[in-house]
Amino acid sequence: MLCLAAGAASFAPGTRAQSVDPADQVCPRSPAGSVLQDPPSLRSQNGVLEVTFQFKTVVDVQGLARYCFVSDAGLEAPTLHVSPGDQLIIHLQNTLAAAPAGQQPVPKLRRAATPASPNNDCMGGAMGPDVTNLHFHGLNVPPTCHQDEVINTLVQPSGTFDYTVQIPSDEPTGLYWYHPHPHGFSNLQALGGATGAIIVDGIENVVPAVAGLPQRVLVFRDQLRVGPREPQGPSLDLSVNYVPVTAPALVPAVVQTPVATTEFWRALNACADTLLQLQYVVDGVPQPVQLVALDGVPIGQGTGNIQTLTQTSIAIPPGARAEFIVVTPKAGQSAQLITQALDTGPEGAADPMRVLATVVAQAGTATTSRLGQVRTTVRLTRFAQVATAPPDGRRTLYFSESAAGADAAFFITVQGQTPVAYQMGDAPSIVLHQGTTEEWTVENRTLGDHVFHIHQTRFQTLAINGSPVEDPALRDTINVPHWSGTGAYPSVKLRVDFRSPNIVGTFVYHCHILAHEDLGMMATIQVLPVGVATTSTVSASASELLPGAPLTLTASVVAASSGSALSGSVQFFDGDAPLGDPMPVAGGQAVLATQLAASGSHSISAAYSGDDSRNQSLSEAVAVAVEDFTLTTQALVIKQGQSGSVPVAMRTSSGFSSRVDFTCSVPANLTGTTCTVSPSSLGAAGSVTLEISTSSKMALNAAARHLPVTLATLSCLMLPWRRRRRALTVLAALGAIMLLGVGCSGSHPANSGTPPGNYTVSVTGKCGNDAAPITHTLAVAVQVL
Numbered sequence: 188m189l190c191l192a193a194g195a196a197s198f199a200p201g202t203r204a205q206s207v208d209p210a211d212q213v214c215p216r217s218p219a220g221s222v223l224q225d226p227p228s229l230r231s232q233n234g235v236l237e238v239t240f241q242f243k244t245v246v247d248v249q250g251l252a253r254y255c256f257v258s259d260a261g262l263e264a265p266t267l268h269v270s271p272g273d274q275l276i277i278h279l280q281n282t283l284a285a286a287p288a289g290q291q292p293v294p295k296l297r298r299a300a301t302p303a304s305p306n307n308d309c310m311g312g313a314m315g316p317d318v319t320n321l322h323f324h325g326l327n328v329p330p331t332c333h334q335d336e337v338i339n340t341l342v343q344p345s346g347t348f349d350y351t352v353q354i355p356s357d358e359p360t361g362l363y364w365y366h367p368h369p370h371g372f373s374n375l376q377a378l379g380g381a382t383g384a385i386i387v388d389g390i391e392n393v394v395p396a397v398a399g400l401p402q403r404v405l406v407f408r409d410q411l412r413v414g415p416r417e418p419q420g421p422s423l424d425l426s427v428n429y430v431p432v433t434a435p436a437l438v439p440a441v442v443q444t445p446v447a448t449t450e451f452w453r454a455l456n457a458c459a460d461t462l463l464q465l466q467y468v469v470d471g472v473p474q475p476v477q478l479v480a481l482d483g484v485p486i487g488q489g490t491g492n493i494q495t496l497t498q499t500s501i502a503i504p505p506g507a508r509a510e511f512i513v514v515t516p517k518a519g520q521s522a523q524l525i526t527q528a529l530d531t532g533p534e535g536a537a538d539p540m541r542v543l544a545t546v547v548a549q550a551g552t553a554t555t556s557r558l559g560q561v562r563t564t565v566r567l568t569r570f571a572q573v574a575t576a577p578p579d580g581r582r583t584l585y586f587s588e589s590a591a592g593a594d595a596a597f598f599i600t601v602q603g604q605t606p607v608a609y610q611m612g613d614a615p616s617i618v619l620h621q622g623t624t625e626e627w628t629v630e631n632r633t634l635g636d637h638v639f640h641i642h643q644t645r646f647q648t649l650a651i652n653g654s655p656v657e658d659p660a661l662r663d664t665i666n667v668p669h670w671s672g673t674g675a676y677p678s679v680k681l682r683v684d685f686r687s688p689n690i691v692g693t694f695v696y697h698c699h700i701l702a703h704e705d706l707g708m709m710a711t712i713q714v715l716p717v718g719v720a721t722t723s724t725v726s727a728s729a730s731e732l733l734p735g736a737p738l739t740l741t742a743s744v745v746a747a748s749s750g751s752a753l754s755g756s757v758q759f760f761d762g763d764a765p766l767g768d769p770m771p772v773a774g775g776q777a778v779l780a781t782q783l784a785a786s787g788s789h790s791i792s793a794a795y796s797g798d799d800s801r802n803q804s805l806s807e808a809v810a811v812a813v814e815d816f817t818l819t820t821q822a823l824v825i826k827q828g829q830s831g832s833v834p835v836a837m838r839t840s841s842g843f844s845s846r847v848d849f850t851c852s853v854p855a856n857l858t859g860t861t862c863t864v865s866p867s868s869l870g871a872a873g874s875v876t877l878e879i880s881t882s883s884k885m886a887l888n889a890a891a892r893h894l895p896v897t898l899a900t901l902s903c904l905m906l907p908w909r910r911r912r913r914a915l916t917v918l919a920a921l922g923a924i925m926l927l928g929v930g931c932s933g934s935h936p937a938n939s940g941t942p943p944g945n946y947t948v949s950v951t952g953k954c955g956n957d958a959a960p961i962t963h964t965l966a967v968a969v970q971v972l
Contacts, residue, residue, distance in 0.1 A: 278348075577624070696711075
């Protein structure tokens, strides 16, 4: 859902602005189709850039509110050039008049308002359309008063405020920007155009490929539409360096370039609400460009391998920046800079393809300003190796919405907390310690795109929608696409860097679609000084179990130094997904009783939140296999005295990795029968053979009964007479005994064999060495004939 500031007048279709607009005397704008000019520049001298900005507003002839920062020399939104280690001093003067009595909005700051002093001194006050402040987007400066603090810094009407921003000596060289950040009114002031670029110079010393190139600064802004919107039209209009590209005519701006010249373009999406997907097209063919930096940081800084990326399309959500090398057209070629059509979801803004500028190459065209030559090779240290830094914590955050229209509310929530629309003065949603890194998974649970942005630091993208990615860029802003309404929520997994000493303080993270931020999609994070190190471990009550079986997880947390019992909580994770709500730590442990429904291998970890004096910590993961298998076969028919076999098929769940051992058993009434299973174990899906051996009927007839006596008698006849008489006497007695033993029957068997009938033979498969192994028994129907 795109929520826009109210106040735009409605005009009949075809109404045109006057050729001369009095508003241009306050916040100038160029006519549609104008040739682009770089914004004016101000550069630091002897390590200091000092400027006075007047914050102004005016309503133009179309009824649109314009806002702007104008320097004491009359420059609107100048680009501020500084170098690492410089000091940026801005004397901000709010020239807006106070809203009339009775029209002041309800204060959103949950503390007593204080009278405005000459410098306000970050004491807060009432929010309203007539107050403002400055955010130095992307700069890694402290979130403290008079630097980059937007929670309590509110410059009241006719008030002044001095910013003294110390640029770190290891600040990455690239493109940053400044814009107002009064919660509830940021969208209105950014839509009005109160934005400008900051460049930390020296990128040629980090990426020598750009040394000496002509450079262009392109600042894209959006603004409210005038008049009814056509069915396929955009939700908001755009401009490039204050040259409007407005619907329905969509007359593009003009970029004049030399012929076939390599240039360095620096693109800033200063739009309040519009996502851009930039593409440079020549004769209808998208051209490859060399991406050098994103969000002010040279590509590869987080991995220690500075590089460029070849792309034909560059995603730049609101707040993001891209710096890239292009080759201008040859003579006679047609070239355009476009933003491609984007699907931002059924509740997102309409963002069709638009030509932002035609690129016209002409011989003799003067080049823009140039980058310097390489002065010294710079190896950046800020954010170094963040991609491989072991994380000290893990969290899941999610975007969500409620209601619609005038009652709409937007949320960004830490898993386990209750969604709440942010109001100034709310307690921090996240508290952690400096000197650490964390892994955050940010989900979008809505039907419209949202753009995650965090102040003061950067992150490396590790995975998108659960799939690992190799993204060498460091960012402070990233789009999280909309949910389809079914299936898994879209997500990004980020490694967030809190190692810098100057990050201590309280600052915000939010959706950088500012209409959403103003309606509550923002929260604060407090970074405390380095605390006592802790170590977390996790154990599971079973390493193998059936889906849905009970599982007990225990996290143990130990502080590096002795002292009072630890406080705080532990969030258990299955991979990146939280398991339940955070559990309190008691006696150095947190326990969670849970179930794992999905089959496969689960990586269980525990993240300790830390407390006021102790650092957060993340355990090593333990593996828990949720496994299952099924056994199937068919009935077996065997004739008595024969053997038979039948295959037993084993099918396994996804990710099954255990050995299954097989045994078999016959019922007690199935006498004279044995069973075997071969092979006796399987390590994956397959089949074993069940073999059953029966015994035949064993009946003794008369001839068989008398055969021993007959043979003995014949033997006796071969003996001498005297010995023969004695042997015959013995044989006679033996024969009498046999007759008495067998009676008169001539057919009684000595062994009846396996009795015919229907039986059930059991085949048992067992895996796991835990106290509760996974066991399945298959009943095999056997008929003996």
